[in-house]
Amino acid sequence: MGRTRFADMNCGIAQALEALGDWWTLLIVRDAFFGVRRFGDFEADLGIAKNVLANRLERLVDHAIFEKVDVGEAGPRFEYRLTAKGEALLPLLTALRDWSDEWVFGRGHEPVIVKDRRTRRRIPKLRVTDADGHPLTRRDLRSEPGPGASRETRERLAQRPR
Amino acid sequence: MGRTRFADMNCGIAQALEALGDWWTLLIVRDAFFGVRRFGDFEADLGIAKNVLANRLERLVDHAIFEKVDVGEAGPRFEYRLTAKGEALLPLLTALRDWSDEWVFGRGHEPVIVKDRRTRRRIPKLRVTDADGHPLTRRDLRSEPGPGASRETRERLAQRPR
DNA sequence: TTATTTGAGTTGCTTTATGCAACTAAATTT
DNA sequence: AAATTTAGTTGCATAAAGCAACTCAAATAA
Numbered sequence: 290m291g292r293t294r295f296a297d298m299n300c301g302i303a304q305a306l307e308a309l310g311d312w313w314t315l316l317i318v319r320d321a322f323f324g325v326r327r328f329g330d331f332e333a334d335l336g337i338a339k340n341v342l343a344n345r346l347e348r349l350v351d352h353a354i355f356e357k358v359d360v361g362e363a364g365p366r367f368e369y370r371l372t373a374k375g376e377a378l379l380p381l382l383t384a385l386r387d388w389s390d391e392w393v394f395g396r397g398h399e400p401v402i403v404k405d406r407r408t409r410r411r412i413p414k415l416r417v418t419d420a421d422g423h424p425l426t427r428r429d430l431r432s433e434p435g436p437g438a439s440r441e442t443r444e445r446l447a448q449r450p451r
Numbered sequence: 452m453g454r455t456r457f458a459d460m461n462c463g464i465a466q467a468l469e470a471l472g473d474w475w476t477l478l479i480v481r482d483a484f485f486g487v488r489r490f491g492d493f494e495a496d497l498g499i500a501k502n503v504l505a506n507r508l509e510r511l512v513d514h515a516i517f518e519k520v521d522v523g524e525a526g527p528r529f530e531y532r533l534t535a536k537g538e539a540l541l542p543l544l545t546a547l548r549d550w551s552d553e554w555v556f557g558r559g560h561e562p563v564i565v566k567d568r569r570t571r572r573r574i575p576k577l578r579v580t581d582a583d584g585h586p587l588t589r590r591d592l593r594s595e596p597g598p599g600a601s602r603e604t605r606e607r608l609a610q611r612p613r
Numbered sequence: 614t615t616a617t618t619t620g621a622g623t624t625g626c627t628t629t630a631t632g633c634a635a636c637t638a639a640a641t642t643t
Numbered sequence: 644a645a646a647t648t649t650a651g652t653t654g655c656a657t658a659a660a661g662c663a664a665c666t667c668a669a670a671t672a673a
Contacts, residue, residue: 292474293498293499295478299562300481300562300563301547301548301549301550301551301552301555301556301561301562301563302477302478302481302544302547302548302551303478304551304555304556305547305548305550305551305555306477306478306547308551308555310472310474310477311474312454312455312472312473313455315464315468315472316457316464316465316468319462319464322589323594334607336455337455371589374554376588376589377550377553377554378550379579379588379589380546380549380550380576380577380578380579381543381546381547381550382464383546383579384542384543384545384546384577385463385464385467385468385543386463386464386467387463387542388463388467388539388540388542388543389463389464389466389467389470390463391539392536392539393463393466393467393470394463394466394599397598397599398597398598398599399463399597399598399599400461400462400463400596400597400599400600400601400604401462401463401594401595401596401597401600401604401608402594402595402596402597403592403593403594403595404592404593404594404595405581405582405587405591405592405593406590406591406592406593407581407591408581408582409593410581410582411582412579412580412581412582412587412592413580413582414542415542415546415577415579416542417541417542417545417574417577418574418575419567419569419570419572419574420567420570420572420573420574420575425567425574426538426541427484427533427538427541428568429567429568429569430565430566430567430568430574431565431566431567431568431571432485432563432564432565432566433563433564433565433566434562434563434564435560435561435562435563435564436559436560436561437556437559437560437561437562438562438563439562442562442563445496446563
């Protein structure tokens with residue numbers, strides 16, 4: 290039967306997890322954001338098994354998050370580079386780090402601080418806000434079916450208009 | 452040996468994935484944001500196996516993302532409720548949805564649209580910005596060791612000051 | 614009062630994933 | 644020609660996920 294995949298779920302979160310939810314995948318993407326590009330560098334930095342790394346990189350290329358480039362130097366030499374779709378994961382990685390900086394390590398115990406290269410000031414934490422920039426919580430939100438909603442999505446949202 | 456765990460990595464992203472990175476976990480949290488609270492409701496909504504659901508709920512309670520409450524109605528009846536730490540995952544879920552709305556479904560094909568309950572206006576997409584609200588990309592950022600940085604983290608950031 | 618139903622799991626078995634070590638292959642350097 | 648480097652593949656052991664059947668406690672129905 291294999292593991293249940295989320296690819297046919299009519300939900301953005303499920304779709305993102307289908308591409309990114311395997312063990313190791315987001316740490317590989319994190320490394321790419323730090324500038325890692327080569328198979329051997331991912332391997333050394335993460336301590337991941339070669340076969341698992343090869344599988345994850347293949348999947349990331351299939352999902353057009355990475356692009357595999359032959360840099361034809363000497364012997365088999367490739368680079369895995371972030372595409373625009375991959376670079377667009379910056380808010381996701383930031384949300385992960387924000388959350389554990391606050392709730393796992395605690396304020397004042399962050400291992401890494403991310404700053405604006407120009408101004409050298411910390412970047413503010415991501416917040417969900419209304420159109421005027423006022424912070425919102427789960428209870429302030431209302432989910433409605435969008436143009437791509439399936440019948441199931443419509444029914445579910447009708448039942449649970451929260 | 453068991454699967455490599457990320458708990459001892461000195462990195463916020465790794466810590467978040469340690470708590471949230473198992474298959475199904477973030478879909479369970481998503482359901483909780485939609486108001487699901489009972490074992491049977493998670494099960495029916497997700498189509499997840501009972502034993503896997505029980506394991507994920509236990510882990511989420513261990514990580515203080517859910518709180519297990521005996522609502523003592525009739526027979527064994529419990530609710531799994533989001534804690535403050537769990538509610539703080541809103542930006543993460545939003546980042547996941549934002550990303551696939553744009554890069555998987557495409558604009559105009561979103562299955563679900565999230566609005567401000569009061570104003571009925573869509574909530575803006577999350578963006579990583581500088582202190583003045585100007586959008587930043589990966590290349591505009593610089594990671595520095597924080598107060599909780601280990602020696603390894605310091606060395607790594609010194610080598611790769613990107 | 615016994616039988617049935619409901620919610621919330623647990624147990625056992627099968628199939629995938631992951632971890633680990635050894636091996637391959639192409640091009641380069643010694 | 645032999646050794647090295649990079650990027651894998653293959654084979655085997657263990658852990659995780661899927662599935663069905665079973666448990667257990669309390670309420671409800673017959």
